[in-house]
Amino acid sequence: MRPALRRIWGMMYRHLALYRRSWPRLLELAYWPTLQMCIWGFTASFFAGRMANAGTPGAGAVTLGMLLGAVLLWEVALRSQMGVAISFLEEIWSRNLGHVFVSPLRPWELVAALIAMSVIRMLAGVLPAVLLAWVLYAYNLFALGLPLIVLAVNLMVMGWWVSLGVVSLILRHGAGAEALAWSVLFGLTPFAAVFYPVSVLPPYLQPVALALPAAHVFEGMRALLAGSAFPWFSLTAATGLNLLWLAAAGLLFARQFRAARVRGALMSIGE
């Protein structure tokens, strides 16, 4: 194995060893996605039933699909973001950063390992919820077909650049900024057009939504569920925005990492 790949695997091995020894950590990965899916699934079922009684059964099924699809795909973004940020926080909590950063591990290799762990954490968290949605509501997310990959990858990338921003803030402000690891993407939910179209937002908020890749992803998802053709425009916009935001977050991380080396913060970041 090439040294760079081996160093990335070394950091992943450290986290995988942690999960192997801690079933509560494993359980926690799937707990919130499953809980969210159940709450929204029952709510959507209730509304679908009301619509059926009102004589519009087809609309009820589409509503159920849109809500469950939105919940499950938004969890992809949330778990991807938390996967990076919490894996970084694990190093701070164990006061291990001093050893990690004096090893030959490059900062980009650390980021690559955090991203790889976030993919594993996301799959471990979201796949059980997807399976349960199929069992409870006969809702099959995979029925979206190949476009599902484009939607999910865009949401994962959004989670990564948001978490790179969070890690940068932790490097700048220390562990005091760790609450952002859990809260920052929830705060963006109203603007991400997860459960409703961008047009529902007040006009002055719509530019904020359109600057977020998630808004385009969910517009695309709703178009697909409504039976439209592949939403090229929405998904191209989402991909382009993700590349821009990822580059900006990467620059911010590199700048804050260097600033932390100037201030000596890497030695005392856990305190």
Add this chain to the structure above:
Amino acid sequence: MDAITVEALSKRYGDTLAVNDISFAVAPGRTIGLLGGNGAGKTTTIAMLLGLLIPSSGRITVLGHDMATDRFAALARMNFSSPYVALPHRISVFENLMVYCHLYDVRDAKGRIAELASQLDLHELLARPAGDLSAGQKTRVALAKSLINRPDVLLLDEPTASLDPDTGDMVRAWLERYRAESGCAILLASHNMAEVERLCDEVLMLKRGRIVDRGSPADLLARYGRDTLEAVFLDIARNTGAAA
């Protein structure tokens, strides 16, 4: 060629000059001790040598690599131990050492861990979570981690802290043997004066970020007319004594 070369190194935090224009070199196979009270600049100096901290001015070269521009090439052949930097405490000692085998690209990782476990008497600890160990056991594990890549440059901050006298003596003897066999250059920061006297070829006395005196332990004892390095240390710290 010296293993470590430090030229006119300074570090400033706002109005505070933590390290003030220090220069020294460490040749392969030699051990240099950093001695000084709290706030003297020992930790700051070590952090700059490791690339954790960017100097305000000056130059550091380790194994021929400029730490400002080429630090990763040097870091692969260096290592570090400090009781103040922990290893992940929820995973086992073996898993911890395996992580660092991967990070340092150590060949035959299991063989290297078994070798270190024999030399540092870690066999019974390998399966235990690092967080369950006593302070002395953690210090031994940290030492094993610092030797995992057979470093050519070793930076040790209080390497025998929390060890009982018997284990401390064993570790010192082991460090002496490792240095003799490998030609490793060691920079040692310690408050254990007997340890410094035993291990170090040269001692740098730091005070308020400056090197205020330097020499072999025997030279310093003779210059200050003292019997122990501790007495020399106190003379320097309190501005008393013959050479102060």
